[in-house]
Amino acid sequence: MxxxxxxxxxxxxxxxxxxxxxMQLRDVSDFSMRTLAEVAGVxxxxxxxxxxxxxxxxxxxxxxxxADFMAALTAEPNRGFDVFFSLVDVTAALFEKNPSYYRTGxxxxxATTDQTLSSHFSxxxxxxxxxxxxxxxxxxxxxxxxxxxxxxxxLGHQFYGWIQAWAKGNITLPDMVARAQYGLGLGLAAVATExxxxxxxxxxxxxxxxxxEAGVLKTKPTPNKKQEAVS
Numbered sequence: 001m002x003x004x005x006x007x008x009x010x011x012x013x014x015x016x017x018x019x020x021x022x023m024q025l026r027d028v029s030d031f032s033m034r035t036l037a038e039v040a041g042v043x044x045x046x047x048x049x050x051x052x053x054x055x056x057x058x059x060x061x062x063x064x065x066x067a068d069f070m071a072a073l074t075a076e077p078n079r080g081f082d083v084f085f086s087l088v089d090v091t092a093a094l095f096e097k098n099p100s101y102y103r104t105g106x107x108x109x110x111a112t113t114d115q116t117l118s119s120h121f122s123x124x125x126x127x128x129x130x131x132x133x134x135x136x137x138x139x140x141x142x143x144x145x146x147x148x149x150x151x152x153x154x155l156g157h158q159f160y161g162w163i164q165a166w167a168k169g170n171i172t173l174p175d176m177v178a179r180a181q182y183g184l185g186l187g188l189a190a191v192a193t194e195x196x197x198x199x200x201x202x203x204x205x206x207x208x209x210x211x212x213e214a215g216v217l218k219t220k221p222t223p224n225k226k227q228e229a230v231s
Contacts, residue, residue, distance in 0.1 A: 008050065011042060011046060011050060012060075015036065015040050015042070015047050015051070015057060016057065016060045016061055018039050019031075019057045019060075019061050020064070021039070022036065022039065023058070023061060023101065023105060024101035024104065031054075033047045033048060033057075055116060055117055059117065068094065069091070069094060070128075072090045073087065073090045080136075080196065080199075081185075081188055081192075081200050081203070083132055084132060084185075087184075088159070088176075089177065092176065095166070095173060096173060099173075102167070106163055106164060107164070107167050107168065109121050110167075125156065126152055126153065126156055129152035129155055130148050130152040133152050133155075140193055140195065141192060141193060141196040142188070142192060142193065143191050143193055151187070151191060155183075158183040158187065159180050162176050162179045163176065163180070175212075179211070182211065189201055189204055
């Protein structure tokens, strides 16, 4: 690779890094290409020359984020259904490192009317879930009658719903982890094969015990016989 190509790649990475910084400070699309160039310290024509449009710059940021996510997810091997729970753990670990950026990004993606950006964000993440479901079917952990696409859509919808709840400040990050893993576990248990369901349900029950309402149920006083008779 020649010096010109190296310089071009360095500038692309600089622009992507700068765009990510701007997205952390404001709405995902609430910055101009001129501002991006000024903050990055390049000419106003450079972002257009390298990416063509602001949407393409934002898409590149999303690609980098997804690459970081996949690297973290595959850093350690997972067995069986554990990979679905790891999805949540890895997501939460990234959120914890930079909560402002991910909170702003999650809300902006939810609110965007740009279908191109929305699809660029959602399609690879849906594809990952679909692949994981397909792999579980091949391993005999999920019933073969299940459509991987349909199950992945449903699992993803509930997972990202809890992410939105966290992004809006309605729940804490640990609550998001517990709620999302519980939802994924329930969804998987409904379609798990008989051979794999028992162990999965044990994990679901263990997660359930960490939910706030589980503690309320445990401490709820049991009515004595006299009270039962009166009622």
